[in-house]
Structure formats: C-alpha cells, structure tokens
Amino acid sequence: MPNNRREFLKYSLLAGGAALSGCARPTLPDDSGDRLVGPPGYDVPAGHFFTAAERELVDAAVGRLIPADELGPGALEAGVREFIDRQLSGPYGRAERWYMSGPWHDGSEEQGYQMRYSPAELYRHCIPRVDAWCRDRYGGNFAELRAAQQDETLSALENGAIDLGVFDPRDFFRMLWQNAREGFLADPMYGGNQQFIGWKLIGFPGPRYNYARYITQYGKPYPLPTTGLLGRGGTSV
Amino acid sequence: MVKHRSADVVLVGFGQSASLLAQELTETGLEVLALERGGPRRTSEEFAIPWVQDELRFAIRNELFEQPHRTTVSFRHNARQRSLPMRHLGSFNPGTGVGGAAVHWNGQHWRFLPHDFELRSRTVEQYGAGFIPDDMTIQDWGVTYAELEPWYDKFDYICGVSGQAGNLRGEIQAGGNPFEGPRSRPYPLPPLKRDLLSTMFDRAAIEVGDHPFPGPASNTSKPYKNAYGVQMGACTYCGFCEWHGCGNYSKASPQTTILPVLLEKPNFACRTHAAVTRINLDSTGTRAVSVNYVDMQGEEHEQPGDLIIVSAYATHNVHLLLVSGIGRPYDPRSGKGVVGRNYAYQTVSSVDVFTHENLNPFMGAGALGQIVDDYNSGNFDHGRHGFIGGGYIASWTTGQRPIGQMVIPHDAPGWGSGWKRAAKENYLRGTSLATHGSSMAYRDAYLDLDPAYRDVYGNPLLRVTFDFHENDLKMSDFLTRQLTAIARAMKPRAYHANPVARHYSIVPYQTTHNTGGAIMGNDPETSVVNRYLQCWDVPNLFVVGASAFPQNAGYNPNGTVGALSLWAADAIRSRYLKSPGPLVQA
Numbered sequence: 001m002p003n004n005r006r007e008f009l010k011y012s013l014l015a016g017g018a019a020l021s022g023c024a025r026p027t028l029p030d031d032s033g034d035r036l037v038g039p040p041g042y043d044v045p046a047g048h049f050f051t052a053a054e055r056e057l058v059d060a061a062v063g064r065l066i067p068a069d070e071l072g073p074g075a076l077e078a079g080v081r082e083f084i085d086r087q088l089s090g091p092y093g094r095a096e097r098w099y100m101s102g103p104w105h106d107g108s109e110e111q112g113y114q115m116r117y118s119p120a121e122l123y124r125h126c127i128p129r130v131d132a133w134c135r136d137r138y139g140g141n142f143a144e145l146r147a148a149q150q151d152e153t154l155s156a157l158e159n160g161a162i163d164l165g166v167f168d169p170r171d172f173f174r175m176l177w178q179n180a181r182e183g184f185l186a187d188p189m190y191g192g193n194q195q196f197i198g199w200k201l202i203g204f205p206g207p208r209y210n211y212a213r214y215i216t217q218y219g220k221p222y223p224l225p226t227t228g229l230l231g232r233g234g235t236s237v
Numbered sequence: 238m239v240k241h242r243s244a245d246v247v248l249v250g251f252g253q254s255a256s257l258l259a260q261e262l263t264e265t266g267l268e269v270l271a272l273e274r275g276g277p278r279r280t281s282e283e284f285a286i287p288w289v290q291d292e293l294r295f296a297i298r299n300e301l302f303e304q305p306h307r308t309t310v311s312f313r314h315n316a317r318q319r320s321l322p323m324r325h326l327g328s329f330n331p332g333t334g335v336g337g338a339a340v341h342w343n344g345q346h347w348r349f350l351p352h353d354f355e356l357r358s359r360t361v362e363q364y365g366a367g368f369i370p371d372d373m374t375i376q377d378w379g380v381t382y383a384e385l386e387p388w389y390d391k392f393d394y395i396c397g398v399s400g401q402a403g404n405l406r407g408e409i410q411a412g413g414n415p416f417e418g419p420r421s422r423p424y425p426l427p428p429l430k431r432d433l434l435s436t437m438f439d440r441a442a443i444e445v446g447d448h449p450f451p452g453p454a455s456n457t458s459k460p461y462k463n464a465y466g467v468q469m470g471a472c473t474y475c476g477f478c479e480w481h482g483c484g485n486y487s488k489a490s491p492q493t494t495i496l497p498v499l500l501e502k503p504n505f506a507c508r509t510h511a512a513v514t515r516i517n518l519d520s521t522g523t524r525a526v527s528v529n530y531v532d533m534q535g536e537e538h539e540q541p542g543d544l545i546i547v548s549a550y551a552t553h554n555v556h557l558l559l560v561s562g563i564g565r566p567y568d569p570r571s572g573k574g575v576v577g578r579n580y581a582y583q584t585v586s587s588v589d590v591f592t593h594e595n596l597n598p599f600m601g602a603g604a605l606g607q608i609v610d611d612y613n614s615g616n617f618d619h620g621r622h623g624f625i626g627g628g629y630i631a632s633w634t635t636g637q638r639p640i641g642q643m644v645i646p647h648d649a650p651g652w653g654s655g656w657k658r659a660a661k662e663n664y665l666r667g668t669s670l671a672t673h674g675s676s677m678a679y680r681d682a683y684l685d686l687d688p689a690y691r692d693v694y695g696n697p698l699l700r701v702t703f704d705f706h707e708n709d710l711k712m713s714d715f716l717t718r719q720l721t722a723i724a725r726a727m728k729p730r731a732y733h734a735n736p737v738a739r740h741y742s743i744v745p746y747q748t749t750h751n752t753g754g755a756i757m758g759n760d761p762e763t764s765v766v767n768r769y770l771q772c773w774d775v776p777n778l779f780v781v782g783a784s785a786f787p788q789n790a791g792y793n794p795n796g797t798v799g800a801l802s803l804w805a806a807d808a809i810r811s812r813y814l815k816s817p818g819p820l821v822q823a
Contacts, residue, residue: 065652071661092298098325099305103689107321110742111312114321151653158651177652185639186293201657202664204599204639207290209485210473211600218433219594229287 049089049120050081054127056143058084062180064150073197075184083183083192084123093120115167119175126172129164130157188234196226196234238529239538244270247528247542249513249557250549252337253795254781254802256491257395258546260465260499261806265814268504272530272540274307274512274549275334280492284340284482286475292638296480301341303331303550307512308692310552312743314704315681316569322690322698328742329749330480331550335509336491338550338749339795343479343603343635344455344488346398347792348389348800351382351418352615356625356788364620370708372680374572374579375625376787379759379768382418385800388807390421392799396489397461397469399604400424400453414450414608416616426458429472434596434668435607438632441726447609447719452631453796454604455489465498476636478603488603511538514694516545516561518775525563525778531694544809544817547755547780548802554784555580555684555754556699564755564765564774567683569702575765577685579678579753580701581789584628584709586674586717586737589644590729591667598637598668606633612719613791614675624711628674628791630720637668644669647733670724672716674737676752678788679706684754704741713737750794752786757801759821767821769808770801776819781805 050058062084063076075081087093095118107114117125130153131141138149145153156162157173164172183192185199187207193199199206206227214222228234246262248255251273259269278284278301294300303309305325313320332338352359357376360369369375402423403413428451431439435451442449456472463469472487486493499505510533517527517539527541547554558564558576567578609630610616619625637643644667649659687700717736724732758764761773770785772778781802783794790797812820 066657067654069654069657071654071657074657095325097299097304097306099309099322099690100324101322101690105319105321108314108318110314110740110744111321112327112742112744113324154652180652182293182297182640185643186297187291190293199639202639202643202660204664207287207475207477208599209286209290209475211475211597212430212471212473214597215430215432215474215600218436220597221595222597222600229291 048085049093050085053131053141054123055081055085057127057131057141060143060150061154061176062183064147064154065177065180066184072201075180075192077194078184078192078197079194080180080183080192083186083190084179086191087179087182088120088123094118113171115171117167122167122172122175126164126167126169130162133162187229189228189230194234196228199226239536241538241540243541243543244268245542246270246544246546247272247540249528249545249547250274250337250553251335251491251507252332252548252550253339253491253798255546255548256336256495256499257799257802258548258781258806259505260495261803261810263499263502263505265810266504269506270540270542271507272511272513272528273335273507273509275332275509277509278335278340278482278492280482280484280486284484284492286484289481289484290475290477292640295341296638296641299326299330301332301334301480301482302326303333306693308694308698310699310701311687311690312701312703314702314740316702320687320700320702323743327744328747329751330746331552331749335496335507339490340482340492341480342749342795343633345604345633345793346393346396346453346455346489347796348418349382349790349792349797350416350614350616353790354378354381354385359615360625369625370706372706373625373708374678374680376678376758376763378787379757379764380804385804386418386421388800388803389796391464391803392796394425394464395494396455396799397426397457397463397494398424398453398455398489399426399429399458401428401451403450412450414610415448416610416613424453426461429454429456429458429602429605430474432596432600432605432634433594434598434632434634435605437592437594437727438670438723439607441723442607442609444726445722447611447723449607449609452604452606452608452633454602456602456604457487463494465495467494467497469493472602474600474602474605476599476601476638479635512694513549513557514560514696516547516557516563516778518561518563523775525775543777544813545778547778548782551751551754551782551784552684552699552701554780554782556696558755558765558780559684559686559699560696563772563778566685569681569683572680575756575761575763577683577754578763579756579787580682580684580703581676581678581752581786582703582741583676583748583750583789584674584705584713584737585747586672586713586720587669587735588717588720588724589647589667589669589733589735590724590727591646591663591731592727592729593666595665596668597665598634601634601636603635604633605635606631609719609723612716622711622715624708624715626675626677626709626712626791628672628712628716630716630723631671631673633671634668637664639664646731666730670720672713672720673748673791673793674709674713674716675791676789677706677708678753705737705739710737710739748793750783750789752783752789752794755780755784756787757785758787761823767819769820770805771808771813771820773823777817779805779809
C-alpha cells in the first residue's frame with residue numbers, strides 16, 4: 001500500500017478513535033485519586049508513545065511475528081504498531097489497574113508477573129537493548145536486518161538469550177507477542193486490524209448481534225460481511 | 238468520619254447474593270441498604286449493543302472486573318514459600334460494580350447433587366473412613382439437597398434457566414441429566430438451540446457409552462417473564478456472555494432479573510463507590526453494630542445496621558471477617574480456628590479438537606453445550622479409582638473470542654507465517670472441550686492475612702495458600718481420559734489433551750470459582766456460619782456466598798450461591814426477624 005494512503009488512513013483513524021473515546025466508555029471509572037506515576041509520555045494524547053526508533057523496531061518486529069505472506073497482509077499492514085502505541089500511552093501502558101506496590105521479590109513462575117515496571121516502561125527500556133544486541137551481533141538495528149536475522153533475534157528473545165539487564169527477555173517477548181495478537185484481532189477502532197485484516201484471515205465476522213437463524217445451519221459459512229463496532233468500514237461510522 | 242442513620246439491614250456488596258437478599262428482605266417492609274465498592278451498571282447504558290461486544294475492552298483489559306491496584310490477593314503454594322501479590326488478574330476474575338461477577342458469568346447454571354452436600358458421611362458410608370486422605374478436611378454442609386431444592390427451584394424461575402430436566406420428582410426423564418437430584422418442576426424454559434459442535438459431541442458421547450444432555454443455561458431460549466415479573470428477551474447467540482455484560486436482557490444477572498423491581502422499592506437503597514473496610518462489633522464482641530466504608534473521595538463513613546449481611550465475593554467475605562477480627566482465624570499448624578479454613582477452587586483440564594467441519598464457533602451462548610455428568614460426584618464407583626470427587630465434561634460453545642480463545646494445534650509454530658497459517662486453518666474448525674472438576678479441602682489450603690502487602694485502603698491483603706493435591710490431580714486426569722475418549726469418537730482431524738498442571742498457577746485463567754474460608758456446618762469448631770449462614774459468634778451477622786462451601790463440587794457455583802442466598806433469606810424472614818438471636822444453638 002502506498003505510503004500516503006497509509007498515512008491518510010492512520011489520521012482519519014485517529015480522528016475516529018478520539019471521537020469514540022467519548023461515547024464508548026460511559027462507565028465512570030472507580031479508580032480516581034490514586035493513579036500510579038506513569039512512564040515518560042504518559043500524559044500525551046493517545047497514539048504518541050513511541051519514539052521514532054521505537055516505532056521502527058516495533059513495526060519490523062510485528063511484521064515478523066505476523067508477516068505479510070502468500071496468505072495476505074500481516075501485522076504491519078494491519079496497523080498493529082499503531083495499536084500498541086495507543087495502548088502503551090493509555091491505562092494499560094501505565095499498568096494503572098495493576099497492583100504495583102512493593103516490596104518487590106522474584107517469585108515462582110506460578111506466582112506471575114513480579115516486575116516493578118509497567119508495560120510502557122518495559123518497551124521503553126527493552127527496545128534500545130534489543131537494538132544494541134542486534135548492532136553487536138549483526139552490525140545494524142533490528143529494523144535494518146534481513147528477515148532471517150530478525151527472526152533469529154525474536155527467537156533469542158523468546159528463549160531468554162538476549163541480555164536485557166534486569167529485564168527477563170522472555171517477559172518482553174511474551175508481552176510483545178500478546179500485544180501483537182491483540183492488535184491484529186481487536187476491533188479496528190483501536191488502531192490495529194485495519195480493513196479487518198486479522199478477522200478476515202481467521203473468519204471471524206466481528207460483533208454481529210443476532211445469529212439465531214444461523215446457528216442451526218450446520219457447517220455453512222456465515223453469509224454476512226465482516227463488521228466492526230464502528231460499522232463495516234471498521235474505522236468510521 | 239461521616240456517620241449515617243441506621244438501616245434495618247446493611248448488605249456488604251451488591252452482586253448475586255445481595256440482590257436476592259435485598260429483594261426478599263424488602264418484602265418484609267424492612268429498610269435495606271446495599272454498599273457496593275464499584276459503580277452503577279445499567280443494561281441500557283454500560284452493556285449497550287454493540288459496544289459491549291468488545292473483546293479488548295472487556296475480556297482483555299478487564300473492564301468489569303476487580304482492579305488489583307485497589308485490592309488483590311497474595312499467593313503461595315505452601316507455608317514455606319514467600320507469598321507474592323497477584324499483580325494483575327489471571328486465574329480468576331472477581332467482579333466489581335453493581336451485579337458483581339453475576340454480570341460477566343457465562344450462565345452455566347448448576348445444582349449440586351444430593352451427594353455433594355453430604356460428601357463426608359456418604360464417602361465414609363460407602364468406602365470407609367480410611368478412604369479419605371489424612372490431610373483432606375472435607376465435611377458435610379449441614380444442609381441437604383432436599384432442603385435446598387425449593388430455593389434451587391425458585392432461583393431457576395428467577396433466572397429463566399433453559400434446560401431439560403433429567404429427574405422430575407424422582408422420575409428419570411429422557412434427554413436430561415439422569416444423575417441429577419429430583420426437581421420439583423421442569424426448567425422454566427426449553428434447552429437452547431443446538432449448534433453443530435453440540436451435536437457432534439452428543440453423538441460421540443453416546444457412542445462411548447455416556448449420557449449427554451443440554452447444559453443448564455441462564456441464557457434464555459425464549460422470551461420469559463420471571464418469578465419477580467421481570468421481562469427477559471430471547472438469546473441471540475451473539476457469543477459475548479463470558480466476561481461481558483448482556484445487552485439483550487437474555488443472560489440472567491441482577492440487572493436482568495431483579496433490579497428492575499428492587500430499585501423501584503422505596504425501602505431499598507444502594508450506595509455505590511462504597512468500599513467496606515471493616516465490620517464493627519460492640520464491646521461484648523457478639524453483636525455487629527456498623528460497618529466502615531470509604532467513598533470515591535477517600536472519605537470514611539460509618540453505617541450502622543441492625544442486621545449486617547456480608548454478601549461480597551467469596552474471598553472478600555473472608556477478608557472482611559479477618560480484618561474485622563470476627564471468628565477465630567484458622568491455624569494450619571494446629572488445625573484449630575475456622576476463618577480462612579477449607580479454601581478450595583476448581584480443577585479443570587481440556588482437550589482441543591480440530592474438526593473437518595466448519596463450526597462457526599463465534600456463534601454461541603455462555604451455557605450452550607452438551608454435558609456428560611457420568612463422572613461427577615457420587616455418580617460412579619470411586620472404589621477402584623482411589624480418589625474422591627469428580628466433575629462434568631462439556632462442549633461449551635461460548636463464542637470463541639479471537640484474541641483469547643482461538644485454539645490452534647499445539648505443534649504449530651508459536652508465531653510467524655506458520656502461526657498465521659494455523660490460525661487461518663483452525664479458527665473456524667477448532668475448539669476446546671472442557672472438564673470441570675471438584676476441588677477438595679485440605680489442611681494446608683487456606684486463607685489468612687498477608688504480613689507484607691496492603692490494599693489501597695490500608696488493610697493487609699488476603700493471602701491464598703493453595704496447591705493441587707494428589708487426589709484432585711488423579712481425579713482430573715481421570716476426567717481428561719474420559720473426555721479424550723469422546724474427542725477421539727468425534728473423529729476430528731486432530732485432538733490434543735491439556736491435562737491439569739501438577740502445580741496450581743495464578744497466571745492462566747481457570748475459573749472464577751473460589752470457595753470456602755467462611756464455611757457452613759453444624760459445628761462451630763469446624764465452621765464459621767451455621768446451616769442458615771448465620772455467624773456462630775455474632776448472630777446478627779450473616780455471611781452469604783461461595784465462601785460458605787465446605788469444599789467445591791464439580792459444578793459452577795452460582796446456582797448454589799443463589800439457592801443458599803434464598804435459603805438464608807427465608808430463614809431470616811421466617812425465623813430470625815421474629816426472634817433475633819442464634820437460629821441454631823451451638
């Protein structure tokens with residue numbers, strides 16, 4: 001897809017997302033008064049968390065986790081970086097609902113996440129270290145590497161073989177892969193799954209209201225087109 | 238501290254139990270006040286279609302659930318390990334806000350079996366006392382199925398449960414669960430429409446000799462006016478029950494079955510954003526006089542009441558007793574004390590199946606599916622198996638949300654083009670079948686207060702000390718084998734069993750079925766509340782919910798939570814109010 005077309009989509013998308021946030025969250029949150037201090041960038045509008053260097057790595061990484069191939073476009077084309085960027089600049093990125101009080105100790109696998117860092121902080125600290133590892137090993141940042149080298153790097157992260165200082169590389173990989181799948185398969189109004197790329201790949205028709213007459217038509221493909229919370233355009237009503 | 242005028246009845250929490258108790262007790266003319274830590278939630282606003290069908294917001298980012306930054310639990314496997322806080326949700330999703338977890342449940346609406354309520358005595362009778370492992374602390378409930386049946390029945394007719402009776406007043410009915418306890422009436426609604434997976438599972442289960450039947454569903458198969466006169470609409474199989482609210486007035490919840498009537502009553506009020514932090518006793522320690530709560534601005538309030546009912550989520554009920562110093566805390570070393578004793582959970586496993594047929598798994602309802610109950614509770618001979626308990630096996634078709642519930646073959650690549658191909662080839666033709674097993678009580682599985690971590694209100698966190706035990710692992714592996722036989726008989730392209738892990742983990746979601754810690758019984762030495770859920774030590778305090786289960790059965794708990802709530806409400810109405818005091822002499 002030409003760049004200017006992508007840019008256009010992205011900006012019209014941001015406008016849609018901003019308008020929506022007013023009407024899609026009618027619940028008064030019961031979390032006022034004790035917000036956790038966020039990472040750098042926590043107080044800027046949605047969609048502006050990543051630095052230029054971070055954007056490059058994340059685009060390249062999600063493009064390998066869910067690549068464009070003979071089955072069609074992948075996470076890059078679906079706007080997954082945009083999705084992650086927005087998520088990290090919001091309450092999820094700030095771990096706003098997580099229990100983030102000390103004391104801090106390492107625990108067993110079964111005790112779950114015990115790091116004192118929010119998802120946004122994890123990305124901010126890990127990305128330059130991954131790039132440094134790539135420069136050291138391959139002579140270039142992650143985004144500059146060949147696909148096979150990028151895959152090697154992601155495997156090394158997944159297997160805990162990249163030193164990220166105090167961070168467990170496996171935690172960063174798990175979070176990146178979880179967020180990539182979220183962006184690929186969440187409603188397009190969150191910035192990923194553009195043109196329903198993810199949903200069309202797997203055959204999910206979106207939030208349809210009434211299957212009463214279809215659920216007993218065994219084995220038949222569901223006939224109606226894919227739709228999103230903002231309608232069949234996915235990003236605007 | 239803001240002091241409020243006294244209410245006749247103060248309810249802590251405003252979920253399933255509290256809404257039933259409020260509806261019943263306001264009928265007597267009493268002034269009832271519910272204190273709810275979360276916000277108000279209305280079907281037409283918060284659960285409006287299509288906004289409620291948003292997997293990211295509700296299922297992944299946990300919009301309707303407890304927020305750990307306010308309060309959470311700490312967890313460890315055993316007393317030698319350091320407990321650490323559950324920093325984000327995983328294994329279970331307690332609710333917050335009006336309606337509680339009954340807003341985001343699936344609607345899998347079960348009755349426990351007669352056997353379950355008398356588990357200890359029936360086990361001893363059938364297999365001898367030596368059959369019960371030394372460290373297993375199971376006990377009878379102090380109430381029988383026959384006593385609870387009218388309240389199970391009433392709750393069925395409040396919720397508009399869809400299903401096929403298997404035992405009507407002792408007569409076995411074709412197509413229902415032949416193992417269930419006798420029902421006084423049929424289900425209020427016929428079973429849901431049957432989807433393809435259900436028909437495939439049904440056929441395979443019959444082929445291997447089991448007795449499948451439609452799952453009991455608090456999802457309406459037809460329009461329904463319930464026992465309180467509230468109108469519900471027919472389910473549209475939109476596939477967004479679990480972890481979402483219902484925008485179609487089809488899944489039973491306080492919002493769809495009770496609140497339209499209750500909220501109109503002049504003698505009922507609910508204060509939201511009121512997080513109860515303590516129950517205050519008088520100087521004798523035998524009478525509850527008030528509760529303290531914190532509002533949205535952090536201001537503290539004191540609310541007096543004549544009758545105080547703790548009706549929050551199971552773990553919160555126990556936590557509130559512990560921080561208030563009510564009842565003797567359980568000591569695992571001596572085995573003495575009661576509050577926190579007999580914490581139990583659920584033991585689950587699954588088998589992934591990959592079919593030749595297109596299943597359209599996104600069409601579904603939270604409790605749509607076929608069930609095999611042949612291996613639950615007392616339904617089979619345990620003697621040759623050497624374990625206590627059991628569970629049901631199910632083909633639930635709940636909607637298969639793309640991010641969280643897509644099933645791909647275990648040997649497919651974890652990411653990259655291989656993952657993408659596996660997702661494309663299997664989303665419509667893959668699903669997961671479930672076993673849902675019991676969880677026995679053990680001497681070393683309990684709840685107490687954490688010494689190191691505190692919640693946002695300054696109270697110590699509740700500490701969960703729990704791991705799976707050999708008996709339950711054996712039981713679950715047995716269920717997994719039975720399920721695997723059914724999966725094989727479905728003749729899929731491939732199948733793969735995911736047996737229960739050897740050790741409990743707080744990380745992956747399993748069930749929101751935490752039970753025990755304030756259990757019911759006939760002996761104050763081994764229970765916190767009597768058979769009417771009245772606190773032994775403080776007779777004007779009732780503690781209602783799954784915290785009262787002495788151990789957990791192989792079913793989802795909410796049907797029994799509802800029946801116990803109505804049973805307790807009836808005891809209060811018909812007996813306690815006439816003569817306030819202990820309903821059972823210790």
